[in-house]
Amino acid sequence: MLQCHYWVATVPKKGSTEEENEDFYFADHSAESEGIPSVKFALSDGATESAFSGIWAEYLVINFEKHSFDKTLELAIADWNRETQKQELPWYLHNKILDGAHATFLGVELNLVEHQANVVAVGDTNFFQIRDNFLIKAFPVDEPSGFNNQPNLLASVTTQQTPLDEIKYESKNLALNAGDTLILATDALAHWLLIRCTKDNKPWSTLIEMTQSDDFEQQFVNWLMQTRQDKAIKNDDTTLIIIKLTDGLSKG
Amino acid sequence: MPYSAEISREAPSCFVFVIDQSGSMSDKFVSIGTPMSQAVADTVNRFLQQLVIMCAKADGVRDYYYISVIGYGAGGVRPAFTGGLANVELAPLSQIANNPARIEERTKKVSDGAGGLVQTTIKFPIWFDATAAGGTPMREAFSKANQIIERWLTEHPNCFPPVVIHITDGESTDGDPSAEMQHLQSQASSDGNIILFNVHTSARSTNPISFTASAAQLPDQYALMLYNGASVLPDFMRKTAMEVLGYELNEGAKAFVLNGDIDLVVTAIEIGTRPKLLR
Numbered sequence: 001m002l003q004c005h006y007w008v009a010t011v012p013k014k015g016s017t018e019e020e021n022e023d024f025y026f027a028d029h030s031a032e033s034e035g036i037p038s039v040k041f042a043l044s045d046g047a048t049e050s051a052f053s054g055i056w057a058e059y060l061v062i063n064f065e066k067h068s069f070d071k072t073l074e075l076a077i078a079d080w081n082r083e084t085q086k087q088e089l090p091w092y093l094h095n096k097i098l099d100g101a102h103a104t105f106l107g108v109e110l111n112l113v114e115h116q117a118n119v120v121a122v123g124d125t126n127f128f129q130i131r132d133n134f135l136i137k138a139f140p141v142d143e144p145s146g147f148n149n150q151p152n153l154l155a156s157v158t159t160q161q162t163p164l165d166e167i168k169y170e171s172k173n174l175a176l177n178a179g180d181t182l183i184l185a186t187d188a189l190a191h192w193l194l195i196r197c198t199k200d201n202k203p204w205s206t207l208i209e210m211t212q213s214d215d216f217e218q219q220f221v222n223w224l225m226q227t228r229q230d231k232a233i234k235n236d237d238t239t240l241i242i243i244k245l246t247d248g249l250s251k252g
Numbered sequence: 253m254p255y256s257a258e259i260s261r262e263a264p265s266c267f268v269f270v271i272d273q274s275g276s277m278s279d280k281f282v283s284i285g286t287p288m289s290q291a292v293a294d295t296v297n298r299f300l301q302q303l304v305i306m307c308a309k310a311d312g313v314r315d316y317y318y319i320s321v322i323g324y325g326a327g328g329v330r331p332a333f334t335g336g337l338a339n340v341e342l343a344p345l346s347q348i349a350n351n352p353a354r355i356e357e358r359t360k361k362v363s364d365g366a367g368g369l370v371q372t373t374i375k376f377p378i379w380f381d382a383t384a385a386g387g388t389p390m391r392e393a394f395s396k397a398n399q400i401i402e403r404w405l406t407e408h409p410n411c412f413p414p415v416v417i418h419i420t421d422g423e424s425t426d427g428d429p430s431a432e433m434q435h436l437q438s439q440a441s442s443d444g445n446i447i448l449f450n451v452h453t454s455a456r457s458t459n460p461i462s463f464t465a466s467a468a469q470l471p472d473q474y475a476l477m478l479y480n481g482a483s484v485l486p487d488f489m490r491k492t493a494m495e496v497l498g499y500e501l502n503e504g505a506k507a508f509v510l511n512g513d514i515d516l517v518v519t520a521i522e523i524g525t526r527p528k529l530l531r
Binding site for chain 2: 020052090096098159
C-alpha cells in the first residue's frame with residue numbers, strides 16, 4: 001500500500017488581503033498517517049466576478065470531505081443558500097445573488113490500497129501527475145491554450161449551471177505508483193506549469209524542490225512574489241498542493 | 253502594449269458620461285415612444301446598476317471604477333446625479349452603490365431551471381433623472397470633461413485609460429467644441445489615450461451611421477465635427493464590438509454614432525465599458 005505526504009500553500013492575489021483570498025482547499029488531516037486506505041484532497045477557486053464565491057468554494061471543499069461529488073454539490077448549494085439568505089442584503093447583493101456564485105472545483109480521492117486515483121474537475125483548477133520526472137497526466141486542462149477567462153464553473157444556483165454532461169469532468173481509476181508526485185494547482189500556477197512544460201523545462205522541479213525546505217509555505221510565497229514581479233505568472237489567488245506517494249509500511 | 257493595464261482597487265479606471273439635457277432631448281424616440289432624455293437616463297441608470305453589481309462582493313462594492321455623469325442644458329454644465337450624490341463630480345463606485353437617489357422595485361421573469369419562468373423582484377436604483385430644457389452648451393461641457401480627466405490622470409498616471417461617452421441630439425449653442433474634443437482625445441495615461449465616444453441620437457433615427465472608419469458618407473459639417481472628435485476604437489474594443497454586434501469593424505472604426513436610436517446608444521455604451529482585466 002501507498003503512503004502520502006503533502007504540502008500546501010495558498011497566497012492571495014497582490015492587492016488583496018488574506019481574507020479576500022477566494023481559493024479554498026481541503027486536505028485530509030489523517031492523510032499522512034500510516035495504514036490509511038484512502039484520502040481526499042479538494043481545491044476550489046471562487047470566481048472574482050460573483051459575490052459570495054469564497055464561501056461557495058469553501059462549502060464545496062468542506063462537503064467533499066465526507067461525500068461523493070454529486071452529494072457535495074447538493075449540500076453545498078443548500079449551505080450557500082442558507083448563508084446568503086440569513087441576512088438583509090444591500091440592493092446590489094440582493095440582485096447579484098440571483099445569479100449565484102461560481103467556482104472551479106477539483107476533488108481527488110486516492111485509494112492507497114488499490115494504487116488508484118479518481119479525479120473530478122470542473123474548470124481550470126488542475127491536477128498533474130509526475131512520474132520519473134515526466135508529466136504523465138494533466139487534467140482537465142492539458143495545454144496552455146485551455147486557460148482562458150471563461151472556464152467551466154460550478155454554480156450555486158442550479159439555473160446558472162453549465163450542463164455537466166456536456167463536459168468531461170471525471171478521470172477515474174488513474175494508476176498510482178510509489179514515487180509519483182501529484183500537484184493540484186489553481187489556474188495561474190497551473191497555466192505557468194503547462195506553458196513551461198511545452199518548452200520541456202520540467203517546471204514542477206522548482207515546486208517539488210521547495211518541499212525539501214523546513215518552511216515550504218514561505219519558500220512558495222517568496223518564489224511566487226518574484227515570479228509575479230517578473231510578470232511570468234498571472235496575479236491571481238494561487239494555491240498549490242503537492243502530494244508525494246511512497247511505499248507505506250505494511251501493517252501486520 | 254497600450255490598453256493592457258490591470259484595473260484594480262489600487263489602480264482604478266474611470267468612466268465619464270457627458271449628457272445633453274437640452275430642450276430637444278424631450279422629443280420622443282419614434283421607435284419606443286419614450287422621450288430621448290428618459291431613455292438615456294434609464295440607460296445610464298441601468299449601466300450604473302450593472303457596473304455596481306459586477307464589482308460587488310460579499311463585503312461591499314470594490315472601487316475598480318470612478319464615475320462622473322455631467323449634464324449640460326438649461327442649468328449650464330453640472331454634475332447630473334441627484335439625491336445623496338447631488339453636485340458630486342466624480343465618485344468611486346462604492347459611493348455610487350450606497351447613495352442612489354431612490355430604489356424602485358421591479359419584477360423580472362427568470363428561468364426556473366425546468367424550462368419555465370418564475371417572477372422575481374429586483375431592486376432598481378435611480379441616480380440620475382431625465383431632464384430636458386434650455387440650450388446645448390457642448391463646448392463648456394467638454395471643457396469640464398477635460399478638467400475632470402486632467403485631474404484624474406494626474407492622480408492615476410498609469411491607469412487603464414478612462415472612457416468618455418458623450419450622448420447628444422443637437423448642435424452646440426456655445427461655440428465649436430472641436431478643440432476641446434481634440435484635447436480630450438489627446439489626453440493619455442502611460443497605458444494609452446483616453447477613448448472618447450461621440451454618440452449622436454435622434455428621435456426618428458433615420459439613416460443611422462455607426463462605428464464607421466470613413467467620413468465619406470457623413471451628411472454635413474456637424475456630423476463631421478462629431479466624427480473627428482471621436483476616438484478611433486482600440487483593437488480590444490473592436491473585438492468587444494464583434495461580440496456585441498456579431499460583425500467585424502474595419503480598422504480605424506471610430507467611437508462614433510450618428511442618428512442612433514436608443515439601441516445604438518446602449519450598444520455604444522456596451523462596447524465602451526465592457527470591463528477588461530479586473531483584479
